[in-house]
Amino acid sequence: MTQAKLIDGNAFSANLRDEITARVHEIRDLHHVTPGLAVVLVGEDPASQVYVRNKNKRAAECGMKSFEHVLPADTSEHHLLNLIEGLNDDPDVHGILVQLPLPRHINAQKVIETIRPDKDVDGFHPWNVGMLASGGIGMIPCTPLGSLMMLRDHLGLLTGLKAVVVGRSNIVGKPMANLLIRESCTVTIAHSQTKDLPAEIRAADIVVAAVGKPEMIRGDWIKPGATVIDVGINRVTLPDGKSKLVGDVKFAEAVQVAGAITPVPGGVGPMTIACLLRNTLTAAARLHR
Numbered sequence: 001m002t003q004a005k006l007i008d009g010n011a012f013s014a015n016l017r018d019e020i021t022a023r024v025h026e027i028r029d030l031h032h033v034t035p036g037l038a039v040v041l042v043g044e045d046p047a048s049q050v051y052v053r054n055k056n057k058r059a060a061e062c063g064m065k066s067f068e069h070v071l072p073a074d075t076s077e078h079h080l081l082n083l084i085e086g087l088n089d090d091p092d093v094h095g096i097l098v099q100l101p102l103p104r105h106i107n108a109q110k111v112i113e114t115i116r117p118d119k120d121v122d123g124f125h126p127w128n129v130g131m132l133a134s135g136g137i138g139m140i141p142c143t144p145l146g147s148l149m150m151l152r153d154h155l156g157l158l159t160g161l162k163a164v165v166v167g168r169s170n171i172v173g174k175p176m177a178n179l180l181i182r183e184s185c186t187v188t189i190a191h192s193q194t195k196d197l198p199a200e201i202r203a204a205d206i207v208v209a210a211v212g213k214p215e216m217i218r219g220d221w222i223k224p225g226a227t228v229i230d231v232g233i234n235r236v237t238l239p240d241g242k243s244k245l246v247g248d249v250k251f252a253e254a255v256q257v258a259g260a261i262t263p264v265p266g267g268v269g270p271m272t273i274a275c276l277l278r279n280t281l282t283a284a285a286r287l288h289r
Ligand code: GUN
Pocket: 097, 098, 099, 100, 101, 122, 142, 143, 171
């Protein structure tokens, strides 16, 4: 049995970041503008701390300004909204990202709706959600955008292909489905209440797994030759007490069946950050055209 081709998110994202770095230098030289990304973290969730550190590090490597705002877990909603309003008005800030999840006493939707849509580099504001759904030009959420770039790179045109998106979150599942519709795929959104999930997945040429359940999708659910994008990043504890990251797809099985698959780690994760930088660059370039 031939093994699936590995879709290398590290290599792909490194190329993308090189292109972004070149464009950052260009708009700095032409327009005297340095794209700036503000990342806001509320609380001390260790996984979120790692993501935020990586986002800032990568932004700086691309020549962007990065502004980190780390607030205690008991920060009031009022205080957070005031901070965002300040960032909305700050001409050095072109992109604003508030790391999710937020503590339970803060209304995340209200926070998202306070971010100026043209600075909303996550693409979560209802204006951007509506733009994606109606075929307009807005900010596209980073994980779906990175996933689509890898699909296009591997498959070329996606027209007419059957795609199943497993998971219906606002961050990944729903925007991913909208992007695939825009690419003229025939799209199914499956979720925890789907009756026969293996059958839905077996029908698909493209599988995007975004459920957050470690290794839930088995190799024999996958159509031979299908392209598998594994968005899951799940930390699991091994019998020896150590831990490792696994996706939503049982990789060792799926790699025997799929035509191509993204590994975890080293697949979608690095593309998400590269797309965040791409959106920040787009925001800065739009403002200073
Ligand atoms: N938490 C998990 N993924 C994301 C993301 O893409 N953006 C934000 N803001 N928070 C997240």
